[in-house]
Amino acid sequence: MDGRDLVRSVRAVGSMGPAQGLRAVRAAWRGHRADAAGLPRRGPERARAPGAVREGVPGPGGGVVRFVRSELRVLVAGSGAVFLGWDGAGPEPSYALAGPCPEPDPRAVLEPDTDGGWRVVAERVTVAVSRQGAVDVLTPGGVLLRRELPPRWWEPAGGGPARWMQRSEVPADARFFGLGGRAPGPRLRSGRYRLWNTGPRPGGTGDGPPPCTMPVQVVVADAGTHLVFHDNPWDGTVTLLEGEEGRGSGHDRPGTSELRMAGGPLRCWVMAGTPARVLLAWASLSGAPAVPPGWAFGHHHAGAGAGGAEEVRRIVAGHREHGLPLDAVHLDSGRPGAREVFTVGRDRFPALPELADELRQDGVRLVSGVGPAVGAGPGGSVHDRGAAGDVFVRDAAGAVVRGVGAAGEAVFPDFTDARVRAWWGGLYAEPLALGCAGFWHDGDEPTSLTAFGEATLPRSARHALDGAGGDHREAHNVYALCMARAAYEGLRRLAPDERPCVVSRSGWAGQQRYGGIRSGPVAAGWPGLRASLAVVLGLGLCGVPLAGADVGGPGDAPSPELYVRWLQLGAHLPLLRTHALPREGRRHSGESDADVVALARAALLERRRLQPYFMTLAHLARRTGAPPVRPLWWATPEDRALRDCEDAFLLGDGLLVAPVTAPGTVRRTVPLPRGRWYDTATERAYEGPARVPADAPLERIPVFARAGAVLPVRGPGGGLELEVWAPARGRSGGGTVLPDTGDGWKEPEPERYTTRWAGSRVVVEREGDDGAGPPPHPVRLRGVRAR
Numbered sequence: 001m002d003g004r005d006l007v008r009s010v011r012a013v014g015s016m017g018p019a020q021g022l023r024a025v026r027a028a029w030r031g032h033r034a035d036a037a038g039l040p041r042r043g044p045e046r047a048r049a050p051g052a053v054r055e056g057v058p059g060p061g062g063g064v065v066r067f068v069r070s071e072l073r074v075l076v077a078g079s080g081a082v083f084l085g086w087d088g089a090g091p092e093p094s095y096a097l098a099g100p101c102p103e104p105d106p107r108a109v110l111e112p113d114t115d116g117g118w119r120v121v122a123e124r125v126t127v128a129v130s131r132q133g134a135v136d137v138l139t140p141g142g143v144l145l146r147r148e149l150p151p152r153w154w155e156p157a158g159g160g161p162a163r164w165m166q167r168s169e170v171p172a173d174a175r176f177f178g179l180g181g182r183a184p185g186p187r188l189r190s191g192r193y194r195l196w197n198t199g200p201r202p203g204g205t206g207d208g209p210p211p212c213t214m215p216v217q218v219v220v221a222d223a224g225t226h227l228v229f230h231d232n233p234w235d236g237t238v239t240l241l242e243g244e245e246g247r248g249s250g251h252d253r254p255g256t257s258e259l260r261m262a263g264g265p266l267r268c269w270v271m272a273g274t275p276a277r278v279l280l281a282w283a284s285l286s287g288a289p290a291v292p293p294g295w296a297f298g299h300h301h302a303g304a305g306a307g308g309a310e311e312v313r314r315i316v317a318g319h320r321e322h323g324l325p326l327d328a329v330h331l332d333s334g335r336p337g338a339r340e341v342f343t344v345g346r347d348r349f350p351a352l353p354e355l356a357d358e359l360r361q362d363g364v365r366l367v368s369g370v371g372p373a374v375g376a377g378p379g380g381s382v383h384d385r386g387a388a389g390d391v392f393v394r395d396a397a398g399a400v401v402r403g404v405g406a407a408g409e410a411v412f413p414d415f416t417d418a419r420v421r422a423w424w425g426g427l428y429a430e431p432l433a434l435g436c437a438g439f440w441h442d443g444d445e446p447t448s449l450t451a452f453g454e455a456t457l458p459r460s461a462r463h464a465l466d467g468a469g470g471d472h473r474e475a476h477n478v479y480a481l482c483m484a485r486a487a488y489e490g491l492r493r494l495a496p497d498e499r500p501c502v503v504s505r506s507g508w509a510g511q512q513r514y515g516g517i518r519s520g521p522v523a524a525g526w527p528g529l530r531a532s533l534a535v536v537l538g539l540g541l542c543g544v545p546l547a548g549a550d551v552g553g554p555g556d557a558p559s560p561e562l563y564v565r566w567l568q569l570g571a572h573l574p575l576l577r578t579h580a581l582p583r584e585g586r587r588h589s590g591e592s593d594a595d596v597v598a599l600a601r602a603a604l605l606e607r608r609r610l611q612p613y614f615m616t617l618a619h620l621a622r623r624t625g626a627p628p629v630r631p632l633w634w635a636t637p638e639d640r641a642l643r644d645c646e647d648a649f650l651l652g653d654g655l656l657v658a659p660v661t662a663p664g665t666v667r668r669t670v671p672l673p674r675g676r677w678y679d680t681a682t683e684r685a686y687e688g689p690a691r692v693p694a695d696a697p698l699e700r701i702p703v704f705a706r707a708g709a710v711l712p713v714r715g716p717g718g719g720l721e722l723e724v725w726a727p728a729r730g731r732s733g734g735g736t737v738l739p740d741t742g743d744g745w746k747e748p749e750p751e752r753y754t755t756r757w758a759g760s761r762v763v764v765e766r767e768g769d770d771g772a773g774p775p776p777h778p779v780r781l782r783g784v785r786a787r
Contacts, residue, residue: 021451023404028450030402031458038396038460038471045154048162050086050133056118058111061104065118065129072129075101076108079281080124082270084135086151089265093468094231095478096509098287125272137270143223145272146170147254153266161234161263161473168228168259172243172252174221175643177631178542179238180214181535183522186631186646188240195236197477197506199447199455200522200554210535211445211506212517213477216542217257218278220637226272227282227541233477233508236261263473275634276626282543283625287513289545290488291622292501293743295365296438297614298327299604300577302550308348309355316364322597325608328365330440330577340380341370342427356435365437367501372412372446372483373405382427386413391420393461396471401461403448412446412457415482416475417464424483425490432494438501439487440518444480445506480506481514488514498743503575509542516546518575528553529566530647530661536573537649540627545618547629548575561663561698564599568701569659571607572651574614574628599699612712612720612740617652619738619748628652636673639689645671654709654725654735655680658694658702668702670694676707676728678783685783707783708733710753710764715778722775724755724764726783732756751776 016024051068062074073090075083079102083091091101108122113129120127128136133150151166176188179195198209215230215238236259243255271281283289301315312329319326349355356366374383374392386392392411393401403410413420428439447455456476463475484504491500502515511517517539522531532549539547551570552558558566570576617628630650633642648658648670656677658670672688679686679694680703686692694702705711708727715721720739727733734754741748752767753775764779765772 016449020404020408020449023409024449025451027402027404027409027448028452031450031453034395034397034401034458035460038458040156040158040160042156042160044157046157048153048155050150053117053129053131053133056110056112056129058109060106061108062120062127063110063118065110067133070133072133072135074110074120074127074129074135076105076120076122076125076127077102078105079284080105080122080271080273081281081285082125082127082137083267084127084148084270085265085267087153087266089267091231091267091269093466095233095481096229096231096286098285098510098513102285125270137226137272139224139272144171145221145224145226146219146228146270148268151266163260163262164266165258165260166266168257169254170219170243170257171221171223172245172254173640174219174243174255176240176242176255176257177218177220178214178216178227178538180212180216180542181210181517181519181522181539181547183210183527183531183534185534186537186541187644190241191239193238193240195238195477197445197480197508199443199445199505200519210522211519212480212504212508212511212539212544214507214509214542215259216282216509218275218541220275220633220643222638222640224272225275225278225637226270227278228268228270229282229286229509230259230261230266230268231509232261232264232267234262234264234474235476275630275637276624279541279543279625279627281625283512286510286543288622289512289543289618289625290502290515291499291618292438292515292546293499294611294615294740295327295363295743296501296546297574297611297618298576299325299607300328300330300367300575301326302330302577302579308345309351312355312359312366316359316362320362323601323605324597325604326364328367328438329359330367331369341372341374341382342430343381352434356437360435360437366435367438367440368431368436369442370431370439370487371405371441371443372415372479373403373407373410373443373448374413375405375407376402376409376411383411386411386423389420389423391417391423393457393463393472395458396460396462401457403446403457404450405443405448410448412448414463414475415479415486416466418466420464421482421486421489424486425493428487428490429494432491438503439491441480441483441487441502441504441506444483444504445476446479478508480504481508481511484511484514497745499745503546507544512544512546516548516575517544518577519547519549522549522553524553525558526562526662529562529569529659532566532573533569533649533659533661534646536629537631540629541631543625543627545621545627545629546574548573548577550577550579552579559663560593560596564596564603564698565660565701567600567603569657571603572610572655572657572659572703574618576607602699609714610711612714612737613652613654615740616712616736616738620652620736632656632671632673636689639673641689642671642673654706654711656704656706658696658704660696660701666695666697667693668696670702670704672704677704678707678725679703680705680782683783683785705783706733707731708755710735710737710755712737712739712777715780720777722753722764722777722779724753724762724779724781726762726781727755727757729757 050070054066057064073085113119117130126138135148137146147169153162153164155162194209239258241256244253461472536547705725711723737751738748
């Protein structure tokens, strides 16, 4: 501690108010003392490297390569995924994996290599281990995808977790993506990225650690695409350096990725292939994404609750009066029971079940915010029950850790304990009984306000870690994942006939098994709009298809132009939530400028029209791992120009969306992948690959449809309609539709359609076991008169 901490303490009291500021000061000093007493001093360290190879021991799917000072386990799974574990680390236990370690590939065999190392040859990948411990991952044709250089460990002389570093090399033309939802992305340029879930700072720039970090990288190069996941939730950093090509001289500088971790195992998975195959392999490891109920893909509005039931009614009435589609209202700032989690402020909501029924008749659901911070001190029902059951995180001395939540001093459940998860999951019964249909988790990094230091629990705080035992250094990054699991499993028990709707702010690898990620207000202004797209793209490539960011960003209300452009982007992302706090104005809820309301109406009506398409994409993501929002290089990763495009994206296979990301833009250039594309506003056809100009008046953003696409949309009467875009002459097209089967667990039957020219007309047919037949839904044909 030094004088700077004293200055921060004084500032905290001034910015948070006297009472909350003093709580934050006390929490900071308590955390400092707890860590000083509960964490071992590192002292001198011994550096270690693997040393020279000694022997190889074949085993199922690979085997073990032993070195003088370490050993490496190599396992190739039947899916082609490669596991690498040093110092005896195995695939399990793991919070990221959905089940037991996948079966090894029986054809993969560890055998001596010609240079004195060892090699495992499999159908989809080759792994070569050098004499000093470098590991090459190659294509079946022998082209290098990734080289893991020999790792280094620094072990405390007095014992304890060793920190470690591993540097990797990739081809000079490679581009990096992933690491969770990164605002500066989606392409991750040279720089340092921290792996530590951190709550957003008010008015922040979004360039710090995000609420959801993941040690998942997707690397795209001419040689191929691969995903690497380092299964270690400890605090760490990734330093990326993009490569440089020798421009014909043959002296390329490879790209590098240097991972440094403060502790934990050195183990990783590598998956190679096409982007679709890579994400399918990753989903098979980390779990199929959960599919929320259909209403979750509608328009959500947050910022209600401080004024109670009448404010909620006013918001809904304002949307209805101005023809603004609304599907859910989030009880946000001043939500009921802000101090007492899962309880209701009877003064503001004297009859919440009646209000929920009233709104549901208008097609609007109530979504309740839930945070892990439980008001400390006796008298609160959740606190008292939790204290009796010993569910709260304790420090190294055995005392319950006290932090600071939004409403005051708080304690935090240990979600890494299965017993605590079961208890917490049962608490969702009360809001369910009161009519809440969905839940969003806030402050689940977890965030505990402090005057200085990190705004989370002390690193020395103890956690169960599902029987393994450990401290907050290991539990921090998986805390939100375990909280989401508690909610999802609890809701499945409490309401077994309905699919849960759980959206978190934070998370870790495997989060998709329990719901989506709403990153919140990532940044203000136009950078925030661009960051919204970057976050969703990054999370999708990390396996979380259901993602979004709050439209409008934090702070003061955005300009009308910025708000409209942000809403037009949000209407084409999986999670659409508008957000307004009282100080931010009412935005488009019926109290904004008439022109803004009209433009907002157009964007929201288009979103409602596309809801069946989002439903189909969610079911496809569950089956294939492919995210709804995809980078333009998804189908053609060898196209270098598309790898560097960050202001347009694919929405499924059928649409290309080019949002406006800068003020004053009324026309922009749109990069098109190969094939024929139609401007959906003009139905003019373009041939890709190309960069084409497109009008972008304030009324709309450019959207292109792929020739031959079959898109399920909401028709004028509200039923399902097929929007079919004519294939190019002499070619065919098609698509898969998975119609919504309600909010239950009934799996939709895939409907597969083909489109082709037959003389002067386009024929649309549904494929079946007994041949092709007419579609069971109305068809709207577009693009037939395209130039």
